[in-house]
Amino acid sequence: MIKLEDILNKITDLKTIEEKLAYIDLNVEGKIVFSTSFGFEDQVISHAIFSQKLQNIETFTLDTGRVFPETYTTWNKTELKYQQKIKPYYPPTTELENFIEENGINPFYDSVELRKQCCFIRKVIPLNRALEGASVWITGLRAEQSNNRNDMHEIEWDESKKLFKFNPLINFTKEDCFAYLKENRVPYNPLHDKGFISIGCAPCTRAIQEGEDFRAGRWWWEDETKKECGLHAK
Template sequence: MNQLKQKLNQVIEFERLEEKLKFLNDEIDEKIVFSTSFGFEDQVISHAILSQKLKNIEVFTLDTGRVFNETYTTWYKTELKYQTKIKPFYPPTTELESFIEENGINPFYDSVELRKQCCSIRKVIPLNRALDGTSVWITGLRAEQSNNRHDMQGIEFDEDKQLYKFNPLIDFTTEDCFHYLKENRVPYNPLHDQGFISIGCAPCTRAIKEGEDFRAGRWWWENGNKECGLHVK
């Protein structure tokens, strides 16, 4: 683990995103994964991985079954552009069927507890399966995204999951990301052009209004810090 940490510390010495990811791909023997939700941040990282054909980094996505059609279209266009297949992980059928049978199809509007249960079944459980055996988890987290992400570092050790998280875009601004996408002609979710900034499941995401917080469109009926459980410390 110490040797892995030393190599990860070397990553931050590189300036360009492509150089950082290629170093990980070439120098680290342990399992490396990147989780994409096809948001604009993740499309930046996907391009840096897939355009360089970094085969030692596994790209996967969590398909909750409730995402926007535009998200599926972005998924399809990404696979088409880079001539690749992105590995999907799905919610456990038995748990999901029982949850819906007991609570209804849209119980997340009824209470924070039910919303978090839904997120756990549709996201957290599949994520844990996807991360099994992983040493380095690459994410699209940025400090600008929300208040509880301001203190996150480029490299962090996740005690709960016992792996390192590498957040290569931690200091990127929204403008940085879209400049990168346009410069490299990377497909991105068209909902971003309609005021949707942070895009999750369709029933739980709306466009934000001028002056609203970056994540105001996620679980907009709730107050306080709003997370699905994937990146909560």
């Protein structure tokens, strides 16, 4: 039997994102998942999956309860266009209620620790449920997104989650992604046209100014070295 690692390594020989995802869908045994937050990167991958009607890749999203209305609109338009359902995962009710009762509705502005605790409840716990039993996790990570992602590879072993991560857009530029969306008439979040690049929860995301880093609009009140939410090790 061919090892999963050997199967995934063959992906690098394929040229298009459609070919790579179709290869995974056909050859990988076990649970394959794709996490979308409906940003422009994820919309590229969604199109490549849904337009080919790949049935073995489960597409899910983490609904934190604090996302922009425009994100919900993009979610709805995507399901309608492709006639595919995207599975939602939500934060644990009791933990979230206790956190807000103890710390208030917007405690993430007060300290990095509280912000990370909020991210953990709203994102990490649901993500862990979504990844349970998965052998491959498909992500929209790109090297261009931040300095601590520019040494990532297309295929990586995630030791903390004990699965392989497939990052099909790792070498894509922002321009590559939007050219793909335009060519294939893929719906995308209208906030991107207003200066929002990396779009997360509404209280923690702002538009960026000319010359600012891609991730400058996320948790803008924090030090650059702390701008991760725990979903990815890098």
